[in-house]
Amino acid sequence: MNLHEYQAKELLKKYNVPVQEGISADSVMAAEEAYRQIKSETNSKFAVIKAQIHAGGRGKGLIQGTEQHGVQVVKSAEEAAAVARNILGGVLVTKQTGAEGKKVNKIFVAKDAYYEGEHPVAEFYLSILLDRSKGQNVIMYSTEGGMDIEEVAEKTPEKIFKEWVYPGGGLMPYQAREIAFNLGLSGTAFKNCVKFVTNLYNAYIGTDASMLEINPLFKTSDDKIIAVDCKLNIDENALMRHPDIEALRDVTEEDPTEVEAGQYNLNFVKLDGNVGCMVNGAGLAMATMDMIKLSGGDPANFLDVGGTANAETVEAGFRIILKDPNVKAILINIFGGIVRCDRVAAGVIEAFNKLGNIEIPIIVRLQGTNAEEAKKLIDESGLKVQSAILLSEAADLVKKAVA
Template sequence: MNLHEYQAKELLKKYNVPVQEGIPVDRADAAEEAYKNLKVQFGNNFAVVKAQIHAGGRGKGKIQGSEQRGVAVGKSAEEIKQIASNILGGTLVTIQTGPAGKLVNKVLVAQDVYYPGPNPVKEFYLSILLDRGRGQNVIMYSTEGGMDIEEVAHNTPDKIFKEWVHASGGLLPFQARKIAFNLGLKGEAFKNCVKFVTNLYNAYVGLDCSMLEINPLFKTSDEKIIAVDCKMNLDDNSLMRHPDLEALRDISEEDPTEVEAGKYNLNFVKLDGNVGCMVNGAGLAMATMDMIKLSGGEPANFLDVGGTANATTVEAGFRIILKDPKVKAILINIFGGIVRCDRVAQGVIDAYKSIGNIEVPIIVRLQGTNAEEAKKLIEESGLKVQSAILLSEAAALVNKAVA
């Protein structure tokens, strides 16, 4: 589950992680009041307005139909109000949103941290995620912050450092010091960085994050270390332990079809192809998508109905797939191990009759428990459903449907 920047920062503060302070608002006049409050609190004329969407590249992205960027600096209440007015309600297009962009419902009015002082400011990069190959969490960090880490990895890979953390031991003090040292810090900034990294790792573990990225990790002119931006992803499987965090979910930021699929416990991811697919099991779903491509089509989605597929879930899957106007055919590929093929077949028949007016070809490949009974049910239903036993047969039917 992705969180907005302002939500993630509030959670980090509970773990004593210093952050760039800000006030989230959903109206331009509220942005003006937020600026005034920040000015009183920090005594700085400058403030930053940040669009709150679940995507990166906001600073480079633009609101559709204007030159307004997703992150902008203002130095007066009137200017902040105007920037917020330009962003709120607009569609922000960034490198991560694609051309469709994302609607901006909130902005974060944040303090300016680039104030002058006795020492130069510096931007770093730091993230924590799971290295599945090693079975350990890894802290990835770089002296080159404030920019796309992919560019840094491509152009200057030697500037990216990694520190692996053993699950049973946690982050050790020498590892936090090593990170601060490799970032070139010393004195008070070094001490503050050690505390920052330690507390940030505690937040990553305590909140059951699957990814936590700070870019930029910022050293102020008075040697403080703070998180200027934060991208946080929570492990959905852990939300049973964090009912308060589940309430932070912003459904408006998610694909509506994926939200609907979640209501039926369907694992669904929308893609850009022309063949809708419904499969039981993630491995079989991946193999089915490969088969669709080899047969000349492109998968329109990933849909795993799991091992307990029934008439209700099959019908829900149908409805979700048919909402995509690009779909020219639907392939149902079920291996009956736990699930009985005849029950899935009956679900297909019931869904077909319930939905009605399904104009795209439907190819059903059922193999395993009660596969023959399932094939017989479909053939005797009188519906325009094509059945197959072998994967090669299903591939040939898909090829014919999309040709």
């Protein structure tokens, strides 16, 4: 589950991770008031308004149809109101959103972190995620923080440092010091960085995060180390332990069909192909997608209805798949182990009757317990549903459907 920057920062603060403070706003008036409040609390010359969407590259991204960037500096309440008016409700297009962009429903009015002081400021990069090849968490960091970290990784990979952390042991003090040393810090900044990295790793573990990225990790002119930006992804399988975090979910940032699928406990991911598929079991779903590809089609989705498929889940799956105008055929591939094939067949027939006239070809492959009875039910239903028992038969039917 993805979080917005302002939500992620609130979670980090619970683990004593210093962040760039700010106020979220969902209206022009709220943005103007947020600026005035920040101005009254600090002597800074400006504030920063940041569009809140689940995507990176906001600083270089543009609001569709304008020259307005997703991150802008403002120096007055009037300017804050004008920028908020241009951003809120607009569609922000970045490298990560694709051409369709994402609608901005909230902004974050942040305090100035670039105030003048005794020492030069510096921007770094730091992220924590699981390295599956090693079975350990890895902290990746670089002295080259900012908006072009992808370019740094591509052109100068030697500037990217990595520190692996054994999950059972946690981050060792010497590792936190190694990170601060490689970032070229000393004195107070060094000590603050060690504390920052230690607390940040605790936040990563404590929230059951799958990825935590700070870019930039910022050294202020008085040697404080703070998170100016934060991208935090939470492992959805661990949300049962974090009802407070689950409550932060913003469904407006997600694909509507994936949200609807979740309401029926369906595992659904939308893809760009032309053959919809409905399968029970993730492994079988992957094999089915491969088969569709080998048959000359392209999978339009990943849809796992689980081991207890019934008429309701089958109907919901049909309805979700049919919302995609690119789908030219639907393949239902069920292995009857826990669930009997004849029950699934009955569910398909019931769902088909409820949904009414479906013009595109429906191919149903049922194998396992009571597969022959299921095929007979479908063949005698009078519906325009093609049945198969062997995977090769289903593949041939898919090939004909998309030819």
